[in-house]
Amino acid sequence: MDASGEEIERSIDPPSDTNSFVDQITLELLMNKSQYHKFVSKNKPDEFTKIQSQYDEIDQYKDAILELTEELLTNRYKNVSTEVNELFDGYVKVVINHFKMKEIESKNDYNRHDHDNEVDTIFENMNEEREPTNVDKSLWGKSVMKRNK
Numbered sequence: 001m002d003a004s005g006e007e008i009e010r011s012i013d014p015p016s017d018t019n020s021f022v023d024q025i026t027l028e029l030l031m032n033k034s035q036y037h038k039f040v041s042k043n044k045p046d047e048f049t050k051i052q053s054q055y056d057e058i059d060q061y062k063d064a065i066l067e068l069t070e071e072l073l074t075n076r077y078k079n080v081s082t083e084v085n086e087l088f089d090g091y092v093k094v095v096i097n098h099f100k101m102k103e104i105e106s107k108n109d110y111n112r113h114d115h116d117n118e119v120d121t122i123f124e125n126m127n128e129e130r131e132p133t134n135v136d137k138s139l140w141g142k143s144v145m146k147r148n149k
Contacts, residue, residue, distance in 0.1 A: 028036060041048045058065075072078055072088050079085060 027039065031039065037048075037051070040051065068080065068084075069088075072080070072085075073092075080088075
């Protein structure tokens with residue numbers, strides 16, 4: 001009941017808009033760009049047309065975009081518009097963070113090793129018979145005391 005005394009109907013089924021939104025987000029996050037592009041081209045032709053027209057605009061304005069980007073990189077005080085300058089600053093910060101992460105990854109010893117060869121080496125000796133190791137080792141110290149009966 002609400003404040004006026006009317007009964008409130010509750011729907012048990014979640015709205016289909018919510019499900020389609022979740023499905024859309026799931027597809028976008030779990031598929032790489034080319035797989036998602038193929039999926040959209042087959043299943044959502046209207047959305048595919050929008051994406052394709054955006055790619056066409058990028059191709060059309062590519063040279064102008066590169067010129068403006070170079071100018072913004074060389075002249076820090078160039079004022080194109082508030083929106084362009086703010087978005088460009090955000091873009092530059094994200095790209096710099098990306099490069100810093102790549103530097104950290106390259107310095108990490110784990111990323112410098114050739115893991116394929118390491119894995120091969122590990123499993124290469126798997127079937128070889130070995131002599132038993134010394135079982136007289138003690139967890140409590142270097143020497144092992146045995147009782148003679």
